Amino acid sequence: MDIGDNIAPIPGLMNKTFEGNLVNPVTAVKQLSYKFIQVKGDGSVIPVYEEDVIKSNSKNLSADVQTDQTFVDDAMFFHMEEADCFFAIGDVPCAIDNNVGKVDFNDLETANAHEGKQVQEYVDRTFGGAADEGTTLLLTSDHQDNLPGSTSARNLRPNSPLHYESQREDLSSKCEAQGLGNSLNTVKVSDSAVLELASDHKPMFRDDMSGRGLHDAFKSSFGQDTCVNDKEWLRHRILCGLQNFTDKDGFPGHFETEMPSQESEDSMILIPGNDLAKSVCCSLINTHDTEKLVVGRSVHPEGQLTGDAVVAAFCEVDRAGSGPVTKNTAVCGKRSRHQRFIEETLETDDKCRWRGSEMLSMVNQVVAAVVPRGRRVQRVCPNKNINFIMNDFGGGNKARVRPVDSVSAETSRSESCDDATYYASLDESSDDSIETFNVRKNGSRRKNHRQWTLTEITKLIDGVSKCGVGKWTDIKRLLFANSTYRTSVDLKDKWRNLLRASGVPMRSNKVKPQKNMNVPIPQSLLRRVKELANIHPYPRERKLDAYEDETSVSQSSKASN
DNA sequence: CTTAGGG
DNA sequence: CCCTAAG
Numbered sequence: 001m002d003i004g005d006n007i008a009p010i011p012g013l014m015n016k017t018f019e020g021n022l023v024n025p026v027t028a029v030k031q032l033s034y035k036f037i038q039v040k041g042d043g044s045v046i047p048v049y050e051e052d053v054i055k056s057n058s059k060n061l062s063a064d065v066q067t068d069q070t071f072v073d074d075a076m077f078f079h080m081e082e083a084d085c086f087f088a089i090g091d092v093p094c095a096i097d098n099n100v101g102k103v104d105f106n107d108l109e110t111a112n113a114h115e116g117k118q119v120q121e122y123v124d125r126t127f128g129g130a131a132d133e134g135t136t137l138l139l140t141s142d143h144q145d146n147l148p149g150s151t152s153a154r155n156l157r158p159n160s161p162l163h164y165e166s167q168r169e170d171l172s173s174k175c176e177a178q179g180l181g182n183s184l185n186t187v188k189v190s191d192s193a194v195l196e197l198a199s200d201h202k203p204m205f206r207d208d209m210s211g212r213g214l215h216d217a218f219k220s221s222f223g224q225d226t227c228v229n230d231k232e233w234l235r236h237r238i239l240c241g242l243q244n245f246t247d248k249d250g251f252p253g254h255f256e257t258e259m260p261s262q263e264s265e266d267s268m269i270l271i272p273g274n275d276l277a278k279s280v281c282c283s284l285i286n287t288h289d290t291e292k293l294v295v296g297r298s299v300h301p302e303g304q305l306t307g308d309a310v311v312a313a314f315c316e317v318d319r320a321g322s323g324p325v326t327k328n329t330a331v332c333g334k335r336s337r338h339q340r341f342i343e344e345t346l347e348t349d350d351k352c353r354w355r356g357s358e359m360l361s362m363v364n365q366v367v368a369a370v371v372p373r374g375r376r377v378q379r380v381c382p383n384k385n386i387n388f389i390m391n392d393f394g395g396g397n398k399a400r401v402r403p404v405d406s407v408s409a410e411t412s413r414s415e416s417c418d419d420a421t422y423y424a425s426l427d428e429s430s431d432d433s434i435e436t437f438n439v440r441k442n443g444s445r446r447k448n449h450r451q452w453t454l455t456e457i458t459k460l461i462d463g464v465s466k467c468g469v470g471k472w473t474d475i476k477r478l479l480f481a482n483s484t485y486r487t488s489v490d491l492k493d494k495w496r497n498l499l500r501a502s503g504v505p506m507r508s509n510k511v512k513p514q515k516n517m518n519v520p521i522p523q524s525l526l527r528r529v530k531e532l533a534n535i536h537p538y539p540r541e542r543k544l545d546a547y548e549d550e551t552s553v554s555q556s557s558k559a560s561n
Numbered sequence: 562c563t564t565a566g567g568g
Numbered sequence: 569c570c571c572t573a574a575g
Contacts, residue, residue, distance in 0.1 A: 446570075447570080470563095471564095473563065489563090489565095489569085492564070492566095493569070496566085
């Protein structure tokens with residue numbers, strides 16, 4: 001059942017939000033599929049600082065960037081460097097001229113033939129050839145007073161002072177360096193044919209914004225309020241948006257105390273269908289009495305989704321459908337050169353759970369309703385920043401939802417959560433780890449495979465030590481209550497595998513250590529399994545003895561005959 | 562329904 | 569992970 005079928009669309013919502021205020025889909029792909037670009041309501045773009053993007057590219061960054069064409073292809077940093085007011089396209093820096101930085105193609109070639117060509121190619125790819133000679137990228141600032149060096153005119157600097165390493169540092173420290181007074185600068189693309197956005201610009205907060213205003217801004221940005229009253233912290237968070245709390249020292253630790261003790265888990269669920277965004281949107285609005293929600297729709301230009309690429313954009317709409325209130329784009333993971341995607345995200349920090357918020361249950365309900373089983377599911381972006389991603393690819397073949405990586409007891413209690421939320425523990429997440437769920441064909445009841453995580457294995461071992469072997473339902477009830485995808489049979493099977501892996505001799509079992517396991521089990525865990533196997537032999541009633549007796553009897557009788 | 566065990 | 573037999 002598609003919930004979209006049963007829920008009437010909110011008048012004006014879809015049109016306004018997705019058709020009207022979002023960039024033209026085809027254009028959007030070209031326009032937004034670059035890292036660190038945030039599209040604002042007025043059609044301007046501002047940089048997005050996404051630490052995980054940096055992380056995900058760190059390999060490339062640390063590699064020889066000059067020869068890493070892939071990285072050059074993948075990255076387009078509209079980077080405002082604090083001191084010099086540069087932004088960079090690829091590794092070509094562009095300077096600010098009296099608050100209007102220009103990358104004028106007429107100047108490029110004279111400045112530096114090679115880099116000019118690079119920029120030209122870049123913009124060609126980005127804008128699909130829409131930009132050519134005469135197209136100018138304008139760089140402006142909302143807060144001219146806060147723009148250092150803005151009075152001195154600069155031209156494009158042929159020698160690239162912003163190499164990738166320094167970019168990474170700059171970006172990661174960007175928010176802090178930017179401080180409280182400076183707003184993010186705005187990069188405007190003057191070619192109106194490139195960007196078609198509604199004019200719903202909301203100015204960024206100002207220095208003198210009250211605490212209340214900051215809370216509103218925070219709520220607008222993150223979809224929930226915060227108990228933190230520290231103004232600097234609030235400004236910081238709003239400014240940094242996608243940046244992780246965890247690296248920030250000296251900020252109030254309220255969130256830590258609210259951290260649920262559960263293991264952190266994350267997952268991505270692919271959702272097909274063109275109407276997903278609609279369904280989600282309507283469902284969220286209708287099933288919850290919420291002021292605001294985050295929905296999105298993405299465009300899928302080239303038909304293929306790979307697990308290593310996520311480009312995201314989302315918009316917030318309010319109950320009346322009068323959004324978008326804010327927009328964000330973010331990128332996580334790596335993208336292959338020719339595959340660029342946009343997807344919608346609601347991002348928040350992993351330390352900042354949706355505890356007490358309705359958002360999670362909203363998301364989970366929707367996910368439970370719209371996620372069909374047996375779709376390919378890939379776990380990507382193990383970063384904790386992007387907690388929720390909804391996709392609605394144009395092809396309708398794949399979309400994904402990534403619920404929050406962990407849920408508190410209060411918010412996860414809804415049954416739908418367990419059905420739809422696939423967890424994997426953080427301790428095994430990596431950028432490259434992809435979890436594939438087999439497609440369940442019609443009629444086939446094959447359960448989706450789900451990788452056992454080390455935390456799950458540990459829980460299983462604990463459960464066996466507490467309840468004893470064979471008490472699978474007890475173990476499940478005690479330790480896997482929230483994991484509906486693990487049945488007692490699953491636990492039993494896994495224990496059997498663990499015994500096999502730990503070399504415990506079993507009946508009808510060759511003692512060979514098992515071939516390449518997806519998850520190499522630490523020796524310490526295997527040791528525990530071994531010890532428990534001594535205490536609690538696997539087949540509880542040792543049929544082995546009976547079998548041996550029987551055979552010996554038959555043998556003896558046979559011998560006697 | 563739960564468990565054991567083979568496929 | 570599935571299926572089935574056995575308690």
